[in-house]
Amino acid sequence: MTSPIHSISVSTISQILLLLTLLLSVKSLANSPEKKTPAFFIFGDSTVDAGNNNYIDTIAGNRANFPPYGQNSFFDKPTGRFSDGRIIVDFIAEYAEVPIIPPFKEPSAKFINGANFASGGAGVLPETYQGIVIDFPTQLEQFNTVVSSLTAELGDTEASELIANAVYFISIGSNDYFSYLGSPKMQEVFTPEEIVGMVIGNLSKAIQGLYVKGARKFGFVSLCPLGCLPALRAANPKADGSCFEDVSALALAHNSALYGVLLSFEHIFKDFKYAFSSDLYSWLNEVIHNPAKFGFKDGINACCGSGPYGGVYSCGGNKEVSDFEVCNSSEDFVWWDSFHATEKLARKIADVLWDSPPSSVGPYNLKGLFFNHEKSRVEDIVDAKENLEAFAM
Numbered sequence: 440m441t442s443p444i445h446s447i448s449v450s451t452i453s454q455i456l457l458l459l460t461l462l463l464s465v466k467s468l469a470n471s472p473e474k475k476t477p478a479f480f481i482f483g484d485s486t487v488d489a490g491n492n493n494y495i496d497t498i499a500g501n502r503a504n505f506p507p508y509g510q511n512s513f514f515d516k517p518t519g520r521f522s523d524g525r526i527i528v529d530f531i532a533e534y535a536e537v538p539i540i541p542p543f544k545e546p547s548a549k550f551i552n553g554a555n556f557a558s559g560g561a562g563v564l565p566e567t568y569q570g571i572v573i574d575f576p577t578q579l580e581q582f583n584t585v586v587s588s589l590t591a592e593l594g595d596t597e598a599s600e601l602i603a604n605a606v607y608f609i610s611i612g613s614n615d616y617f618s619y620l621g622s623p624k625m626q627e628v629f630t631p632e633e634i635v636g637m638v639i640g641n642l643s644k645a646i647q648g649l650y651v652k653g654a655r656k657f658g659f660v661s662l663c664p665l666g667c668l669p670a671l672r673a674a675n676p677k678a679d680g681s682c683f684e685d686v687s688a689l690a691l692a693h694n695s696a697l698y699g700v701l702l703s704f705e706h707i708f709k710d711f712k713y714a715f716s717s718d719l720y721s722w723l724n725e726v727i728h729n730p731a732k733f734g735f736k737d738g739i740n741a742c743c744g745s746g747p748y749g750g751v752y753s754c755g756g757n758k759e760v761s762d763f764e765v766c767n768s769s770e771d772f773v774w775w776d777s778f779h780a781t782e783k784l785a786r787k788i789a790d791v792l793w794d795s796p797p798s799s800v801g802p803y804n805l806k807g808l809f810f811n812h813e814k815s816r817v818e819d820i821v822d823a824k825e826n827l828e829a830f831a832m
C-alpha cells in the first residue's frame with residue numbers, strides 16, 4: 440500500500456520538476472536574443488547589388504533585371520543581380536544563416552536581418568557615374584534611415600545591440616578607377632596615386648562614420664585584378680590578349696592602402712573588428728590564369744557579351760550594342776559578362792572570405808565576425824603585417 444505521505448512527496452517532486460522545466464525554458468528564452476544571428480548590412484557596387492538599381496533612373500548598362508541575367512533560375516526571375524544567379528552576399532547570408540538580404544529600395548522589404556544598399560556603378564567618390572547610381576554617401580544616409588526605423592520598432596537598447604552586433608560588408612572602388620581611366624580630364628588633374636588617395640581617404644571616413652554610429656564588425660572585398668576583366672582585356676592598348684596591367688596596378692595600390700588603414704583602425708578604435716583578404720587579388724589572378732585548377736574551363740572570356748573576349752558590354756541587349764551571345768555553360772566560366780563574375784566564382788569568393796585561415800583572411804574571417812569567435816593569435820597578426828609589407832613592395 441502506498442502511504443499518503445509517499446504519494447504527496449511524489450506529486451511535490453513532479454511539481455518541482457515542472458517548475459524547474461518552466462524556469463529553464465524561461466531562462467533559454469531570455470538567452471535567445473544573444474544567440475540571434477547578427478544582422479548583415481551591405482554597401483557597394485554591382486558586385487553586391489541585389490536589385491536597388493531596378494528602382495532608380497539609370498542607363499540599361501546599370502541594370503540587370505532582364506534575361507539572360509539570372510538565367511540559372513535560382514531566383515524565379517532576373518532580380519537585378521549582375522550574375523547568372525547569386526552574388527557573393529547571397530552565399531554569405533546562407534552561411535550566416537540569415538535570409539537573403541533585401542535591397543533597401545525594394546518596396547515593403549523588412550530590414551530586421553539587415554539591408555542591402557549597394558548600387559551597380561557606384562564608387563566611393565560621389566562624382567563616380569554621378570546621377571545614374573546610388574552613390575556611396577547616399578547609401579550611408581539610407582543606412583541612417585534604416586537605423587531610425589529599427590530604433591522605432593525595437594527601442595533604443597535592442598536597436599543599439601543589433602547595430603553593434605551586425606556585420607557591415609563593403610565591396611566598392613572599381614568604378615572610381617574605371618571612371619578615372621575613362622576621363623582624360625580627370626587624368627590631367629589627378630595622378631593615379633592621388634585618385635587612390637582620395638578613394639581611400641573617403642572610404643576611411645565612411646568606415647569611421649559607421650563606427651561612430653555603433654558599427655563594430657566590418658568585412659571587405661578587396662579589388663580583383665581589374666585589368667583581367669573581359670572589358671578591360673579588350674580595352675588594353677597592347678591588344679595582345681593580355682590583362683590591362685595599368686588598371687590592375689590601381690587595384691593593387693587600392694588594396695594595399697585599404698589594408699594599411701584597417702591595420703591602423705584596429706589600434707585606434709576600440710572593438711573595431713574586420714575581415715580583409717590580403718591575398719584575394721593574387722588568388723583571383725591564379726583562378727584567371729589557371730582556371731582548370733579551380734573547376735573552370737575559361738578565365739578569359741565573358742560567358743555573355745560580344746566582341747573580343749566578350750568584352751563589349753552588351754549582355755542582355757538593350758544597351759548601346761544590341762547583339763550578344765551567351766555561352767552554353769556558365770559553369771565553365773569565371774566571368775559572366777564583360778565586368779562581372781559568374782555565380783560559380785561568386786560562391787568561391789564567398790567561401791574564401793567566410794572561413795579561410797588568418798594567413799589569408801584576417802584578423803577575423805566572416806564566420807568569426809558573424810559567430811563572435813575570438814580574434815586569431817598574435818602570431819597570425821604578425822603574419823598579416825608581413826603580408827602588408829610584401830604588398831608594399
Ligand SMILES: *[C@@H]1O[C@H](CO)[C@@H](O)[C@H](O)[C@H]1NC(C)=O
Binds near residue numbers: 564636640641644
Ligand atoms: C574625398 O573625395 C573628394 C572628392 O570627391 C576629395 O576632394 C577629398 O579630398 C576626399 N577626402 C579625403 C579625406 O580624401
Ligand SMILES: *[C@@H]1O[C@H](CO)[C@@H](O)[C@H](O)[C@H]1NC(C)=O
Binds near residue numbers: 764765766767
Ligand atoms: C552551344 O552548343 C551548340 C551545340 O552543342 C554549338 O553549336 C554552339 O556553337 C554552342 N554555342 C556557344 C556560344 O558555345
